[in-house]
Amino acid sequence: MEGAFKKDSEELVQKSLQIRRNWLSTEEYQKLTSLLKDQENLEYYISLVISEMEKSMTERLKEFYSETEKPEILVSSPIELEFRPLTHIEDDKVYFGQWRKKTGQIEGRGLLKTTDNEFYQGSFDKGIFEGDGFLMKEFYNSCYRGEFKEGNFEGEGFLFNSADVFHKGGFKNNLFHGFGVQGLRGRTFEGYFVEGKREGHGRYSTEPGTYFECDWKNDSHEDYIVCNWANGAQYFGEFKNYKKEGKGHVVKADGARAVGTWVESEFESGIYTDSKGREFKVPDEKPADEI
Numbered sequence: 001m002e003g004a005f006k007k008d009s010e011e012l013v014q015k016s017l018q019i020r021r022n023w024l025s026t027e028e029y030q031k032l033t034s035l036l037k038d039q040e041n042l043e044y045y046i047s048l049v050i051s052e053m054e055k056s057m058t059e060r061l062k063e064f065y066s067e068t069e070k071p072e073i074l075v076s077s078p079i080e081l082e083f084r085p086l087t088h089i090e091d092d093k094v095y096f097g098q099w100r101k102k103t104g105q106i107e108g109r110g111l112l113k114t115t116d117n118e119f120y121q122g123s124f125d126k127g128i129f130e131g132d133g134f135l136m137k138e139f140y141n142s143c144y145r146g147e148f149k150e151g152n153f154e155g156e157g158f159l160f161n162s163a164d165v166f167h168k169g170g171f172k173n174n175l176f177h178g179f180g181v182q183g184l185r186g187r188t189f190e191g192y193f194v195e196g197k198r199e200g201h202g203r204y205s206t207e208p209g210t211y212f213e214c215d216w217k218n219d220s221h222e223d224y225i226v227c228n229w230a231n232g233a234q235y236f237g238e239f240k241n242y243k244k245e246g247k248g249h250v251v252k253a254d255g256a257r258a259v260g261t262w263v264e265s266e267f268e269s270g271i272y273t274d275s276k277g278r279e280f281k282v283p284d285e286k287p288a289d290e291i
Helices: 001-023 026-037 038-055 057-064
Strands: 080-090 094-098 106-113 118-125 128-138 141-150 154-163 163-170 176-186 189-194 197-209 210-217 220-228 234-240 243-251 257-263 264-272 279-282
Touching: 197 220
Parallel strands: none
Antiparallel strands: 080 094, 094 106, 106 118, 118 128, 128 141, 141 154, 154 163, 163 176, 176 189, 189 197, 197 210, 210 220, 220 234, 234 243, 243 257, 257 264, 264 279
Protein backbone atom coordinates (compact mmCIF):
# COMPACT_ATOMS: atom_id res chain seq x y z
CA MET A 1 0.00 0.00 0.00
CA GLU A 2 2.82 2.38 0.88
CA GLY A 3 4.66 1.48 -2.31
CA ALA A 4 1.58 2.19 -4.44
CA PHE A 5 1.14 5.63 -2.87
CA LYS A 6 4.82 6.47 -3.28
CA LYS A 7 4.83 5.43 -6.93
CA ASP A 8 1.65 7.44 -7.63
CA SER A 9 3.04 10.52 -5.87
CA GLU A 10 6.39 10.33 -7.64
CA GLU A 11 4.67 10.13 -11.03
CA LEU A 12 2.55 13.21 -10.25
CA VAL A 13 5.60 15.12 -9.05
CA GLN A 14 7.58 14.23 -12.17
CA LYS A 15 4.69 15.28 -14.45
CA SER A 16 4.35 18.59 -12.61
CA LEU A 17 8.09 19.24 -12.85
CA GLN A 18 8.12 18.42 -16.56
CA ILE A 19 5.22 20.79 -17.24
CA ARG A 20 7.00 23.54 -15.35
CA ARG A 21 10.25 22.98 -17.25
CA ASN A 22 8.37 23.23 -20.54
CA TRP A 23 6.80 26.54 -19.57
CA LEU A 24 10.07 28.03 -18.38
CA SER A 25 11.90 27.06 -21.58
CA THR A 26 11.02 29.24 -24.54
CA GLU A 27 12.58 26.67 -26.87
CA GLU A 28 9.85 24.24 -25.84
CA TYR A 29 7.02 26.60 -26.80
CA GLN A 30 6.05 24.89 -30.06
CA LYS A 31 6.30 21.43 -28.53
CA LEU A 32 4.07 22.50 -25.65
CA THR A 33 1.51 23.98 -28.03
CA SER A 34 1.39 20.69 -29.93
CA LEU A 35 1.03 18.81 -26.67
CA LEU A 36 -1.97 20.87 -25.64
CA LYS A 37 -3.67 20.26 -28.98
CA ASP A 38 -3.00 16.54 -28.84
CA GLN A 39 -6.28 14.73 -28.21
CA GLU A 40 -4.70 11.98 -26.14
CA ASN A 41 -3.31 14.54 -23.70
CA LEU A 42 -6.72 16.15 -23.22
CA GLU A 43 -8.35 12.73 -22.85
CA TYR A 44 -5.89 11.96 -20.05
CA TYR A 45 -7.08 14.97 -18.05
CA ILE A 46 -10.72 14.18 -18.83
CA SER A 47 -10.31 10.60 -17.62
CA LEU A 48 -8.54 11.90 -14.52
CA VAL A 49 -11.50 14.11 -13.61
CA ILE A 50 -14.05 11.37 -14.28
CA SER A 51 -12.20 8.78 -12.21
CA GLU A 52 -11.84 11.21 -9.30
CA MET A 53 -15.54 12.07 -9.34
CA GLU A 54 -16.76 8.49 -9.55
CA LYS A 55 -14.94 7.52 -6.35
CA SER A 56 -16.07 8.35 -2.86
CA MET A 57 -13.32 10.53 -1.45
CA THR A 58 -13.35 8.76 1.88
CA GLU A 59 -13.08 5.39 0.14
CA ARG A 60 -10.22 6.75 -1.92
CA LEU A 61 -8.35 7.62 1.25
CA LYS A 62 -8.97 4.19 2.73
CA GLU A 63 -7.84 2.59 -0.51
CA PHE A 64 -4.37 4.09 -0.22
CA TYR A 65 -3.95 4.17 3.53
CA SER A 66 -5.16 2.72 6.78
CA GLU A 67 -5.05 4.32 10.22
CA THR A 68 -2.20 2.02 11.25
CA GLU A 69 -0.03 2.56 8.18
CA LYS A 70 1.82 5.69 7.16
CA PRO A 71 2.68 6.48 3.54
CA GLU A 72 6.45 6.52 3.00
CA ILE A 73 6.22 10.02 1.56
CA LEU A 74 5.07 11.33 4.96
CA VAL A 75 7.32 9.25 7.24
CA SER A 76 10.39 11.45 6.76
CA SER A 77 8.63 14.65 7.83
CA PRO A 78 10.41 17.56 9.56
CA ILE A 79 10.67 17.25 13.32
CA GLU A 80 8.17 20.06 13.93
CA LEU A 81 5.51 18.21 11.92
CA GLU A 82 3.69 15.03 12.80
CA PHE A 83 1.57 12.58 10.89
CA ARG A 84 -1.98 11.90 12.10
CA PRO A 85 -4.45 9.30 10.80
CA LEU A 86 -7.76 10.06 9.12
CA THR A 87 -9.32 12.93 11.12
CA HIS A 88 -12.77 14.54 11.07
CA ILE A 89 -12.38 18.28 11.63
CA GLU A 90 -14.70 21.31 11.67
CA ASP A 91 -17.74 21.36 9.38
CA ASP A 92 -17.41 17.61 8.85
CA LYS A 93 -14.27 17.97 6.79
CA VAL A 94 -12.05 14.91 6.53
CA TYR A 95 -8.25 15.30 6.58
CA PHE A 96 -5.39 12.86 6.31
CA GLY A 97 -1.77 13.99 6.51
CA GLN A 98 0.65 16.20 8.41
CA TRP A 99 0.05 18.66 11.24
CA ARG A 100 2.24 21.18 13.04
CA LYS A 101 2.84 19.88 16.55
CA LYS A 102 2.92 23.18 18.45
CA THR A 103 -0.08 24.91 16.88
CA GLY A 104 -2.18 21.88 15.92
CA GLN A 105 -2.68 23.38 12.46
CA ILE A 106 -2.73 21.45 9.21
CA GLU A 107 0.68 21.90 7.62
CA GLY A 108 2.83 19.94 5.20
CA ARG A 109 1.46 17.33 2.82
CA GLY A 110 -2.05 15.93 3.06
CA LEU A 111 -5.47 15.23 1.64
CA LEU A 112 -8.64 17.17 2.50
CA LYS A 113 -12.27 16.50 1.60
CA THR A 114 -15.06 18.96 2.41
CA THR A 115 -18.82 18.47 2.71
CA ASP A 116 -19.47 20.10 -0.68
CA ASN A 117 -17.34 17.39 -2.32
CA GLU A 118 -14.30 19.56 -2.75
CA PHE A 119 -11.16 17.46 -2.70
CA TYR A 120 -7.58 18.71 -2.32
CA GLN A 121 -4.32 16.81 -2.33
CA GLY A 122 -1.06 18.67 -1.89
CA SER A 123 0.78 21.13 0.36
CA PHE A 124 -0.66 23.18 3.22
CA ASP A 125 0.58 26.15 5.24
CA LYS A 126 -1.36 27.04 8.40
CA GLY A 127 -4.37 25.12 7.10
CA ILE A 128 -4.39 26.89 3.71
CA PHE A 129 -3.50 25.48 0.29
CA GLU A 130 0.08 26.54 -0.43
CA GLY A 131 2.56 25.21 -2.99
CA ASP A 132 1.87 22.40 -5.43
CA GLY A 133 -1.49 20.66 -5.27
CA PHE A 134 -4.50 19.13 -6.98
CA LEU A 135 -7.99 20.57 -6.35
CA MET A 136 -11.22 19.04 -7.60
CA LYS A 137 -14.67 20.59 -7.16
CA GLU A 138 -17.37 18.04 -7.92
CA PHE A 139 -20.20 20.61 -7.89
CA TYR A 140 -18.51 22.59 -10.67
CA ASN A 141 -17.16 19.46 -12.42
CA SER A 142 -13.74 21.06 -12.50
CA CYS A 143 -10.21 20.33 -11.41
CA TYR A 144 -6.98 22.31 -11.07
CA ARG A 145 -3.47 20.96 -10.84
CA GLY A 146 -0.65 23.41 -10.20
CA GLU A 147 0.63 26.02 -7.78
CA PHE A 148 -1.28 27.68 -4.93
CA LYS A 149 -0.62 30.74 -2.80
CA GLU A 150 -2.73 31.60 0.25
CA GLY A 151 -5.46 29.25 -0.97
CA ASN A 152 -5.67 30.70 -4.48
CA PHE A 153 -4.46 29.52 -7.89
CA GLU A 154 -1.14 31.31 -8.27
CA GLY A 155 1.78 30.37 -10.49
CA GLU A 156 1.76 27.72 -13.22
CA GLY A 157 -1.25 25.42 -13.46
CA PHE A 158 -3.80 23.53 -15.52
CA LEU A 159 -7.55 24.16 -15.06
CA PHE A 160 -10.15 21.93 -16.68
CA ASN A 161 -13.91 21.42 -16.44
CA SER A 162 -16.47 19.07 -17.95
CA ALA A 163 -17.61 21.69 -20.48
CA ASP A 164 -14.38 20.99 -22.42
CA VAL A 165 -12.90 24.27 -21.24
CA PHE A 166 -9.27 24.33 -20.18
CA HIS A 167 -6.57 26.84 -19.37
CA LYS A 168 -2.90 26.00 -19.06
CA GLY A 169 -0.40 28.63 -18.01
CA GLY A 170 -0.05 31.39 -15.46
CA PHE A 171 -2.52 32.24 -12.69
CA LYS A 172 -2.73 35.03 -10.13
CA ASN A 173 -5.36 35.27 -7.40
CA ASN A 174 -7.50 32.62 -9.18
CA LEU A 175 -7.38 34.55 -12.48
CA PHE A 176 -5.49 33.82 -15.69
CA HIS A 177 -2.33 35.92 -15.61
CA GLY A 178 0.74 35.84 -17.83
CA PHE A 179 1.23 33.58 -20.82
CA GLY A 180 -1.30 30.79 -21.29
CA VAL A 181 -3.18 28.54 -23.68
CA GLN A 182 -6.96 28.50 -23.34
CA GLY A 183 -9.33 26.09 -25.06
CA LEU A 184 -13.09 25.94 -25.54
CA ARG A 185 -14.69 23.10 -27.53
CA GLY A 186 -11.93 22.84 -30.09
CA ARG A 187 -11.04 26.55 -30.25
CA THR A 188 -7.85 27.79 -28.65
CA PHE A 189 -6.24 31.06 -27.68
CA GLU A 190 -2.49 31.34 -27.15
CA GLY A 191 -1.24 34.57 -25.68
CA TYR A 192 -1.05 36.83 -22.67
CA PHE A 193 -3.53 37.56 -19.91
CA VAL A 194 -3.73 40.27 -17.25
CA GLU A 195 -6.08 39.60 -14.32
CA GLY A 196 -8.21 37.17 -16.31
CA LYS A 197 -8.44 39.19 -19.53
CA ARG A 198 -6.56 38.81 -22.81
CA GLU A 199 -3.96 41.54 -23.06
CA GLY A 200 -1.11 41.92 -25.54
CA HIS A 201 -0.28 39.77 -28.54
CA GLY A 202 -2.18 36.52 -29.04
CA ARG A 203 -3.34 33.91 -31.53
CA TYR A 204 -6.94 32.65 -31.73
CA SER A 205 -7.49 29.36 -33.61
CA THR A 206 -10.90 28.04 -34.66
CA GLU A 207 -9.77 24.88 -36.48
CA PRO A 208 -6.50 23.37 -37.74
CA GLY A 209 -4.85 25.87 -40.09
CA THR A 210 -7.36 28.65 -39.42
CA TYR A 211 -6.38 31.36 -36.97
CA PHE A 212 -5.90 35.08 -36.50
CA GLU A 213 -3.22 37.01 -34.67
CA CYS A 214 -3.50 40.47 -33.21
CA ASP A 215 -2.98 42.61 -30.15
CA TRP A 216 -5.61 42.47 -27.42
CA LYS A 217 -6.65 45.05 -24.88
CA ASN A 218 -9.08 44.48 -22.01
CA ASP A 219 -10.15 41.12 -23.55
CA SER A 220 -10.97 42.68 -26.95
CA HIS A 221 -8.84 42.47 -30.09
CA GLU A 222 -7.34 45.64 -31.51
CA ASP A 223 -8.25 46.95 -34.96
CA TYR A 224 -5.40 45.53 -37.04
CA ILE A 225 -5.20 41.77 -37.51
CA VAL A 226 -3.52 38.96 -39.45
CA CYS A 227 -5.78 36.06 -40.47
CA ASN A 228 -4.80 32.68 -41.90
CA TRP A 229 -7.25 30.12 -43.28
CA ALA A 230 -6.82 26.40 -43.85
CA ASN A 231 -7.27 26.92 -47.61
CA GLY A 232 -4.08 29.02 -47.71
CA ALA A 233 -5.71 32.47 -47.89
CA GLN A 234 -4.48 35.32 -45.70
CA TYR A 235 -5.87 38.69 -44.63
CA PHE A 236 -3.95 41.68 -43.30
CA GLY A 237 -5.94 44.65 -42.13
CA GLU A 238 -8.69 46.04 -39.95
CA PHE A 239 -11.06 43.69 -38.17
CA LYS A 240 -14.26 44.09 -36.15
CA ASN A 241 -16.60 41.54 -34.53
CA TYR A 242 -14.56 38.72 -36.08
CA LYS A 243 -15.14 40.08 -39.61
CA LYS A 244 -13.00 41.97 -42.12
CA GLU A 245 -13.99 45.61 -41.64
CA GLY A 246 -12.19 48.66 -43.02
CA LYS A 247 -8.91 48.77 -44.93
CA GLY A 248 -7.44 45.38 -45.69
CA HIS A 249 -5.48 43.13 -48.02
CA VAL A 250 -6.41 39.52 -48.93
CA VAL A 251 -3.97 37.11 -50.58
CA LYS A 252 -5.36 33.78 -51.84
CA ALA A 253 -3.43 30.53 -52.23
CA ASP A 254 -3.43 30.84 -56.04
CA GLY A 255 -1.82 34.29 -55.88
CA ALA A 256 -4.97 36.36 -56.40
CA ARG A 257 -5.28 39.39 -54.15
CA ALA A 258 -7.70 42.13 -53.16
CA VAL A 259 -6.62 45.47 -51.68
CA GLY A 260 -9.15 48.00 -50.51
CA THR A 261 -12.14 48.49 -48.22
CA TRP A 262 -14.13 45.69 -46.58
CA VAL A 263 -17.60 45.78 -44.97
CA GLU A 264 -18.70 42.77 -42.91
CA SER A 265 -16.10 40.62 -44.70
CA GLU A 266 -17.35 41.67 -48.16
CA PHE A 267 -14.94 43.44 -50.55
CA GLU A 268 -16.61 46.84 -50.96
CA SER A 269 -14.12 48.75 -53.12
CA GLY A 270 -10.53 48.61 -54.29
CA ILE A 271 -8.31 46.70 -56.69
CA TYR A 272 -8.66 42.97 -57.26
CA THR A 273 -5.90 41.08 -59.11
CA ASP A 274 -6.72 37.54 -60.18
CA SER A 275 -4.32 34.59 -60.35
CA LYS A 276 -3.44 35.47 -63.97
CA GLY A 277 -2.42 39.02 -63.08
CA ARG A 278 -5.52 40.75 -64.50
CA GLU A 279 -6.68 43.77 -62.49
CA PHE A 280 -10.27 44.79 -61.76
CA LYS A 281 -11.45 48.00 -60.15
CA VAL A 282 -14.20 47.12 -57.70
CA PRO A 283 -17.12 47.92 -57.70
CA ASP A 284 -16.97 49.34 -61.26
CA GLU A 285 -15.58 46.09 -62.65
CA LYS A 286 -16.63 42.68 -61.41
CA PRO A 287 -14.03 39.88 -61.40
CA ALA A 288 -14.97 36.54 -62.96
CA ASP A 289 -13.91 34.59 -59.86
CA GLU A 290 -15.05 35.02 -56.28
CA ILE A 291 -13.09 37.28 -53.97
